[in-house]
Each structure stands twice: as C-alpha cells, then as structure tokens.
Amino acid sequence: MPDKELKLQRAGMPNTRPVMLAIAGDSAAGKTTLTKGLVKALGEDRVTAVCVDDYHRYDRTERKDKPFTPLHPDCNYMDIMAQHLQLLATGQPILKPVYDHSSGELVRPELVEPREYVIIEGLLPLQSKLLRACFDVAVYLDPPEDIRVAWKLARDTSKRGYDEETVRKELERRAPESEEHIQSQKQFADIVVRFAPIPGRDDPDEPLSAELLLRPTIRHPDLSEVLTNSRSHAMHLKMLRDDDGRPVDALHVHGYVPREDVRPLEEAIWEELDLDMPLPEDLGDAGDGQRSEPLAITQLLLLRHMLTAG
Amino acid sequence: MPDKELKLQRAGMPNTRPVMLAIAGDSAAGKTTLTKGLVKALGEDRVTAVCVDDYHRYDRTERKDKPFTPLHPDCNYMDIMAQHLQLLATGQPILKPVYDHSSGELVRPELVEPREYVIIEGLLPLQSKLLRACFDVAVYLDPPEDIRVAWKLARDTSKRGYDEETVRKELERRAPESEEHIQSQKQFADIVVRFAPIPGRDDPDEPLSAELLLRPTIRHPDLSEVLTNSRSHAMHLKMLRDDDGRPVDALHVHGYVPREDVRPLEEAIWEELDLDMPLPEDLGDAGDGQRSEPLAITQLLLLRHMLTAG
Structure with missing residues (x-):
C-alpha cells in the first residue's frame, strides 16, 4: 500500500527542518564566544553547531603557492558548503x-x-545567495578593527602559538580580501552586532557596549514594554540610517550599567518567551572568566529569534 | 538516432544528468578490471569512476572492536553514500x-x-532502494567462489602485501556477511556477469568464458543480427530460468574461441553504435598483460548500454 509505505518512511525519518542561524564575521570577531552561550542555553542535545571554515580547498602547504588567503572564496569549496x-x-x-x-x-x-537548531558560524556563511537562502536568521559580527586586532592577538599568541609580528603581518596580508569577501557580507545580515566602547567614553577598563542593528528583513521582537521598564537606562532603541541610507532600528546595550540593573531586563526578555525553564546562566560568558551583559542581551535576542522561528 | 539526440540534449542542457552505471560485487570479483576498460574506451575526460568502498564509518583500528567486517552496511555511511x-x-x-x-x-x-558517464563500483552500491534508484544500468559480478578466491589471493599477496593464510582467514570471517549483504544484491542487477570455465571442459589453461544474464529490467540490444553471423560459435544466446524462476536470456561468450574469430563480432556490435571512432583497443585487457575476449564483449555490451541510456 503506497500510503502505508509513506507512513513508514515518515516514521523512520523525522524529516523536521531545523531552525538555521548564521553567525558571520572575520577572524576573532567573537563568533565562537557568541555561539557557545547559545548552545549552552538551548542544550547541546538540541543544537548542532558547525564551523564552515573547514571547507578549505587547500591545506596550509598547498596555500603557500596560491595568490590568496583562506578568506577568499576560491580557497574554499563554496559549492559544497552551500550543498x-x-x-x-x-x-x-x-x-x-x-x-x-x-x-x-x-x-x-x-x-x-x-x-x-543549527548554528553555522564562520568567515563566509553569507557569501552567496544560495548560502543565504539556508538561514532563518543571519548575524554579522562587526567589532571595530582595533578591538578585533586586540582579540586576535590575544587568542593567536596564547592558544595558537603564534608571535605578535606573525599575526600582524597575516592581518595585513588578509586586509584586502577581508574587505572584499568578509565585510561585504554585512549587508546581508538581519542583525549586525558591534561590541565597542561608547564613543567619547575613554575608560579602557569599562566593559564594551553593544550596538545591534535590527534590520527589517526579519520580524524583530517588540521591545517597547521591556524598554519602558524603570531600569531602561541599560539599553535603548534608536532609529538610524543604515549603510544604504534606509532607516533601521539600533539597539544600544550599555556596558557600564552594573549587572544587577541589566538582569531584570534579561529576565523580562526571557519571560516573554514563556518557556518552562529559568534564564540560562551561561549567557554573557565572554570567556576567561569575564562576563558581558551586552553579550547576554545579544544572545537572548538571538535565542528569542531561534525559538520563535520556523 | 538515440546517441545523436543525446548529444544535442546534452549540448542544450548545462545541468545534464550523467548516465549512471553500477558495478557491484564482492572483493576481487573483477570490478576494477571491468571499469578500467570502460573508462579507457569512453575517454577519461567523459567518465567519472567512483569506488563506494570509501564510505567506511570506521578506520581499521576502530573496526577491531566492532562485531562486523567492512562488508556490513553498519560499517559504512550508507545514508551518505545514497545522498x-x-x-x-x-x-x-x-x-x-x-x-x-x-x-x-x-x-x-x-x-x-x-x-x-559515472561508473560506481564497489561492495554495496545496490544495497538499498534509494541507491538502486540512482542507476541507469546495474551490473553484478558473480564469479564462482573458487575463482574469486584465486583472484583475491593473487592480488592481496602481491599488491597488498598480505600472506595467504591471512587472506584465507579474512575470507572465512567475511563469508556470512558476504552472503547476506553482497550476494543479496545480485537479484537487483540488470546484468549478472559470470566469468567461469565452461562446465565439463577441464583445461585450466583455457581462458575463462563469460555468462551474462540479460534481465528484462532494462532493454537489451537486439543481438540477432550479430549472432547469425558466420562466426557466431564465439557466443550464443540461451533462454534460462533465473534464480526466481523467471525466464531470462543468457549470453554465453566462449573463452576458447581465438581472438580472430571474436573480433568480427566485437566490430559488429561496435558498428551498430554508429560512433565516429574505431573499436577501442583497451577492451578486454584483463590486467598483467592478459587479454580476455569474453571481457571485451562484456565491456562492449555495457558501453552500448551507457551510450544509448538517458
């Protein structure tokens, strides 16, 4: 019986379509840190996290003779990545x-x-139309270059065993391809996240703030109730003109606001999701024992998108 | 003319679907030898040959703890192979x-x-319905077990560096899985090829003959004209009952007939294809400098199927 066959087939293959999130950005832009909190909050048994920087066409030795760096699409199996x-x-x-x-x-x-849930992070996940068509939500991490350089130096000289000069030279060599192939993906993100100091506040010890461009390419949560909260000095929404001149909402999350003032906002955003579990404690873990409430808020908003997508 | 139509179709369609041939059979059944001649005849620039024995789920070390051999579907990424x-x-x-x-x-x-043209050879290419759905023509190589053992011993002790006892033990260990997972694919082939001595003729130096079961699951070429040829003692068509009792044509190609008597038949089959090129010389190359006219005839019939499929 054909319909029985079909039923059996369906029973054998839970053909559910996962919610797909892209996190794009240059090397050391904070992709893994952002991803880790999301995976922990959703639970490892519910999330598949994939780094698409594994689709290299050439190994390190072969790349020595090539006129491009790993940032270049020609250095990667882009068709296979999309497939x-x-x-x-x-x-x-x-x-x-x-x-x-x-x-x-x-x-x-x-x-x-x-x-x-599937989280795809890497250098080039939004590089082609076919790739972009795979995602429910696309994020681009866009820290100011001096902050990214500091992050990259800190990581590559400690965890990857390079010396500072080598890292700086590599950054220089990669700069043109970064602009052409990585930064050009920013225009295709639904949310652009920028961790940075607030302009004019020059205290290097103050935690970074976050600016999230919430583009109208997807439906963002209505934050009006959360933001009229008495502790709303922790963050505010502001209309800006996007790079292409179109109006866009920018959510500013202030790094200088103490955790106890941000926490109620986090609780409020979480409660609106109406899940039968407490606010995950792993949000805002910036690595090396550091906490960042702007990171926690960013992760909360992404969680919200993932949990309500599909 | 079918092949011209095909050419036009291919020229007009950039996303062409290749003609897919499966060659299934146990280890040392002659899959690679058969494939090589087809690749050379069609030209390497027109054929992709893939061995699906690369889809192992475990490496050799990991397999030591497993209760099965590489012949078992559980030892292979069958879903990925089908994909x-x-x-x-x-x-x-x-x-x-x-x-x-x-x-x-x-x-x-x-x-x-x-x-x-894509030729897929290996142990398990016909193991599932989904796999079988990928092929235009499916072949199963079915030599008698004593001949396959001789071929396997010859190859594994020379080219793969094993001693005879190890090979024999491995064959014994694999026998139940061979029966369950490899030989069971025979029923799904359009053509079953058996290189073997003719029963009753006991000369061990006489070249092997071939019996080709031409099952009605695909349309086989009309060989009547070729077979009424004056030199038709080189091969003949005989009706048999297949393993499941259904009638089937069996083409017998006699290994004892000298090359000069078989050659005109090969020419005749080739000419019917009406290609603008001479009969490929690489057909019938049985390896190690040996020639086999039954192998050449088998390859010719498969070429004919490939060139007229699609």
Missing part, C-alpha cells in the same frame, strides 16, 4: 570536511546530523 | 570521503564532479 547547508536545512545529515587548525591539514571528515 | 549518488545522478559535485587501503585510515576527502 551541505542546504542538506542540513532540509533535515539531512552531511559528511563534513575537517580542517585541523593546529597542523594546517585536511583530515578525516565527520558525520554531522542536524538537531532542532 | 552522494543522488547528487552525482543529478549532475552535482560531491566531497567524497577517502579510505586509504594501504594504511587503513580515513583521510582527506576529495572533490568529485560528475562527467557525462
């Missing part, structure tokens, strides 16, 4: 290539099965 | 896993782009 994201977006598993960042070698691929 | 064959069948590239048979390790995957 794999399409498969994940339709609930199918992939055999994902793996690039070993310590040895610079391409190694044994790994099976990746999409769970309820 | 990749579907992608190739619809003209799309894949990033294919690679199993290094000498080291027993899973290594860096490789990009495979489907050309006009």
